[in-house]
Amino acid sequence: MAKLHSKLIWVILIALLVFVAYLYWMPNQHNGATRGAAAVAVKTAKAETKAMIRSISSLGTGIANNSITLVSPTSDFITELNVSEGKKVKKDEVIARLHDVEERARVTELEGVLTEQKRQLERLKNLANTQATAQSLLDEQQTKVNTTLAQLDIAKAQLAEMTIKAPFEGYLGLRQVSQGAYINSGTVITTLDDLHKLRVAFSVAEHYLAEIKVGMPLTVTNAAYGDINFIGTVSAVDTRLDPVTRTVTVHGMLENNDLRLRPGMLLNVKLELDNRMAMQISEKALVPQQQKQFVYTVDENDIVHQTEVTIGQRIPGWVEILSGLKEGDEVVVEGIQKLRSGITINRVGG
Template sequence: MAKLHSKLIWVILIALLVFIGYLYWLPGQKTDNRRATAAVAVSTSKVETKPMIRSVNSLGTGIANQSIQLIAPTSDFISELNIREGKAVKRGEVIAKLQDVDERARVTELEGILAEQKRQLDRLKNLANTQATAQSLLDEQITRVNTTLAQLNSAKAQLAQMTITAPFAGYLGLRQVSEGAYVSSGTVITTLDDLSTLRVAFSVAEHYLADIKPGMPLTVTNAAYGNISFAGKVSAIDTRLDPITRTVTVHGALVNDDVRLRPGMLLNVKLELDNRIAMQISEKALVPQQQKQFVYRVNENNTVSQTEVTIGQREPGWVEILSGLEEGDEVVVEGIQKLRSGITINRVGG
């Protein structure tokens, strides 16, 4: 009897444990079923076709299109000075004159001598037609005329040096001398800069060398003008690279009619390497697996399917799609970690 009673107790205990386990298992099973059927909250976006601009940024320095120092070619007193600092001058305009009394006198003297020698030359030419002995005298006179003519040309050149003119149109810099001062040969009088076009010199890594060509568009900004951009084009590419930095120097040209940009300015350069229409998606939509790229494309019934894509160029936040998607396709950009093919989604956010 006691043995039967003990077996009954064990049966009751086992049944009780099975019942308690069932009570714990049933809610979990229901939760798993709900999880299996619940939609996953994600954010999506559509494949867009829009311009893709690939560019490279660099720091550059402003350079005048033409820039020279106007110097005294010889030593003498300054008799005239026409420097309006910071003002525009035309090509050929007189900037300064040195005292040229001696030079003018020398030119006048040689002009008189040359005139007399030419008259004597004319008489000898007439005489040589009738007297053979006059030919040697004629030759000597021709030599004298040529020698005097050379001396006159040299004197005129020296006289011309006493007048300093602008070799091109531009803007005068600061005056370095005063009228009446005695200057030595090589003394800087002022500077002249052609600012109608400003060149910008900047360096680009050799990685981009094959992509850069003259005429490519670029823009520059400067701290003095905030977010205002100045447009220009690549004008020249150096034939040599810096062997230390492995960069190539590029020159750009910018129209500067308002003279807001100045030589020596630090300029932020953005060089546009490529600008074309391309099909693009957000970089966040990509799911890399080994050497391939995938996205989760949204189907008509709000389920997703993993789709392999071929990508092209990248730019911050966006990537070009070469194949695998069509314009207007919808892809998941956030919440990808919880997805697999066939899962139903619920769109949230923007």
């Protein structure tokens, strides 16, 4: 029995010695591993000041700067038609003329009557100066002259309606009638578009309304011309928002002297909201913690330190740094998940 107790005591002592040795050996192994471990491989970049361009994209529709449909103001036969599809016309150039014999005759008749009435009026004025005629006759003749003048104005207006002119310089569209045809009032003759400048109408979310100003630069592309950029500016912002989509319609103006852009085109619009110099880093460098933002900076000994930063505007892939860093500071942009303050890093990649 005594031998059994003695053996048990030795077993317990040996177990205690093994446990104490284990406790001593593990920390040393850990510290040795830590001291001998390779530096963490990461990718870094430097904080730099460069142009920060914020923009929004939208789909727009091309609209002619000036665009009308030329219609007949009255009913009659077409005696002259100067419509060639795609033809450039100047302001006040005759597009079409209707049969206007009656209207011309009416104007000539009234001009003759007016001339005679004015002659009679002058005679009565001369007689009135010598008290040889009544004032009532003079007033009556003046009324006749005024009435004829009004009738002549109406006749001239009716005659003018028989000639359809271009109200501005532009390009004619497709011809809808033929010379010699009898057309009714309101019949479409052709279209006229001013294409030297093209407006683009597009919608912008209510969120950006306060930032949009007339004169802001915008860039337009179209599938027909690939990556070619057409440069323009914001020309107008609607005073109302769409209550359903909560968007505001914006118009931009583009120079189109080469006539490559046409009304009705689907246009990809990129509106530049802001363009300024700002210190920036890659968004991938940020380590959010609660309501704060941190980055890992690298010192001259290749040791990282967690640093709090204040951020400003964001653009795809980049973020503005307002405080916490200075120009040229090196930060970790890849491999952050393996880091903590005090760790040595090894730079990899470009």
